[in-house]
Amino acid sequence: MVPGSPVESCCGVVTRRCGLLSSAAPRLRVKISDKYDIAVVGAGAAGLMAAISAGRAGARVAAIDSAKRIGAKILISGGGRCNVTNEAVRAADFNGSRNAIAKVLRTFDVAATVAFFEDLGVPLKIEETGKLFPVSNRARDVVDALLTAAEDAGVEIISGMRVDVAVPGFVINGVLHADRVILAAGGRSVPKTGSDGSGYDLARALGHTVTKAFPALVPLIVTKGHWITEVSGTSVDAELAVKSPTGRVVQRHRGSMLFTHFGLSGPAVLDISRHWIASQPATLAANFLPGETFESLDATLVDAAQRNPRATVASVLRYRLPDRLIAHLASDTALGRMPKDERRRIVHDVVDFTLPVIRDRGFDYAEVTAGGVPLEEIDLNTMESRLCKGLYLCGEILDVDGRIGGFNFQWAWASGRAAGMGAAVGGSRGHETASSCPSTSSESS
Numbered sequence: 090m091v092p093g094s095p096v097e098s099c100c101g102v103v104t105r106r107c108g109l110l111s112s113a114a115p116r117l118r119v120k121i122s123d124k125y126d127i128a129v130v131g132a133g134a135a136g137l138m139a140a141i142s143a144g145r146a147g148a149r150v151a152a153i154d155s156a157k158r159i160g161a162k163i164l165i166s167g168g169g170r171c172n173v174t175n176e177a178v179r180a181a182d183f184n185g186s187r188n189a190i191a192k193v194l195r196t197f198d199v200a201a202t203v204a205f206f207e208d209l210g211v212p213l214k215i216e217e218t219g220k221l222f223p224v225s226n227r228a229r230d231v232v233d234a235l236l237t238a239a240e241d242a243g244v245e246i247i248s249g250m251r252v253d254v255a256v257p258g259f260v261i262n263g264v265l266h267a268d269r270v271i272l273a274a275g276g277r278s279v280p281k282t283g284s285d286g287s288g289y290d291l292a293r294a295l296g297h298t299v300t301k302a303f304p305a306l307v308p309l310i311v312t313k314g315h316w317i318t319e320v321s322g323t324s325v326d327a328e329l330a331v332k333s334p335t336g337r338v339v340q341r342h343r344g345s346m347l348f349t350h351f352g353l354s355g356p357a358v359l360d361i362s363r364h365w366i367a368s369q370p371a372t373l374a375a376n377f378l379p380g381e382t383f384e385s386l387d388a389t390l391v392d393a394a395q396r397n398p399r400a401t402v403a404s405v406l407r408y409r410l411p412d413r414l415i416a417h418l419a420s421d422t423a424l425g426r427m428p429k430d431e432r433r434r435i436v437h438d439v440v441d442f443t444l445p446v447i448r449d450r451g452f453d454y455a456e457v458t459a460g461g462v463p464l465e466e467i468d469l470n471t472m473e474s475r476l477c478k479g480l481y482l483c484g485e486i487l488d489v490d491g492r493i494g495g496f497n498f499q500w501a502w503a504s505g506r507a508a509g510m511g512a513a514v515g516g517s518r519g520h521e522t523a524s525s526c527p528s529t530s531s532e533s534s
């Protein structure tokens with residue numbers, strides 16, 4: 090095949106936004122060019138940002154996505170409102186190599202993100218929590234704006250094409266040639282959006298290692314029939330602690346915790362979930378009255394019993410804990426008649442309750458994937474692979490995961506932009522082709 094000549098492809102190629110946004114978009118059989126400066130594999134948040142940045146820098150870019158409908162994950166993000174970023178983004182908000190993460194974040198900070206979206210016609214607003222959302226509260230506006238920006242930057246978006254083979258050089262699926270490739274295929278969270286983990290296979294095939302991928306920001310399942318499932322819908326402010334088998338606290342998080350029909354969710358649970366998973370065998374304990382210790386709460390109850398022997402745990406804690414929770418943690422025995430052991434058992438359960446978590450809810454319900462390609466294998470100035478010349482990586486495929494609050498998108502925007510610029514500049518430096526990369530396919534790995 091002569092590079093530069095058009096080829097017949099059975100993948101859906103859509104350059105009109107109306108086609109991209111329609112979930113019922115037909116699989117088109119159209120001509121596509123087979124030669125690009127840069128092919129971006131994955132047109133999610135990071136891939137679109139990379140494609141826009143590279144296109145604006147003058148590169149001829151194709152952004153390829155296996156999903157027929159581009160932007161599915163952005164559309165479901167933030168409860169359909171897309172929490173684009175956070176007013177304060179620090180490396181400490183992420184898990185991974187924090188010095189390396191900080192270096193990338195510095196290249197495109199929160200102010201730059203706000204200006205970028207403002208420029209695309211999507212002004213952002215800060216909420217009390219520090220999270221930034223579109224003023225319109227519509228994730229769709231974020232997707233539309235990114236697609237328009239991609240189109241304006243001359244990016245060709247190829248939807249419905251799963252990349253299975255990227256042969257160094259690069260030849261993609263045997264039909265599409267690109268001098269450089271940006272791998273932005275995400276992780277494994279919510280695979281029905283298109284992020285099915287095949288990006289890891291492509292990265293491995295091109296010489297990278299991939300650290301164990303596991304769900305992060307994921308709800309947790311408790312023992313079947315436990316009372317926790319009976320108070321579904323109740324939420325409390327709690328301090329959660331992951332404890333090693335010796336009782337050492339490995340990680341703490343304070344925040345809202347939600348009881349559900351299957352177990353536990355809410356920001357504090359989602360944030361701590363990856364630590365519970367990574368620390369197995371470990372337990373998860375909750376202090377339902379953050380700030381109280383065993384001693385302080387026990388003293389409160391002793392004091393309450395002395396002032397009114399007929400007081401109950403429920404009457405003392407009424408305004409501090411939901412009734413439905415107290416009903417399961419404490420009896421309605423008057424404190425004046427309650428044996429010391431029973432009182433101390435209740436106090437212990439309120440401030441250090443071992444949650445009966447048996448497993449996480451899996452990738453289908455995880456907002457993010459922990460693990461991925463280590464940042465040590467990436468040149469952080471350009472996001473170029475240190476192992477395979479001409480290959481760039483960005484977004485969730487890398488071994489970076491942030492806590493809840495807009496941090497994961499900020500990583501996608503910053504790393505995506507750095508990769509797009511890096512790949513565009515890499516071309517103007519006259520990159521030699523990727524002879525250093527191994528030649529294989531994701532299917533065979």
Ligand SMILES: Cc1cc2nc3c(=O)[nH]c(=O)nc-3n(C[C@H](O)[C@H](O)[C@H](O)COP(=O)(O)OP(=O)(O)OC[C@H]3O[C@@H](n4cnc5c(N)ncnc54)[C@H](O)[C@@H]3O)c2cc1C
Nearest residue numbers: 131133134135155166167172252275283484485495497498
């Ligand atoms: C329910 C939910 C809510 C969330 N809410 C927020 C939020 O409000 N704020 C926040 O900061 N973060 C949020 N996140 C996390 C955030 O969405 C991700 O961190 C971010 O989208 C990652 O971007 P990415 O481009 O790296 O990967 P992805 O968004 O996963 O994109 C990867 C793309 O690559 C494509 N792809 C994969 N493999 C291939 C292949 N072999 N060939 C071709 N294409 C391929 C996929 O189809 C996909 O479109 C949420 C996640 C979920 C699941």
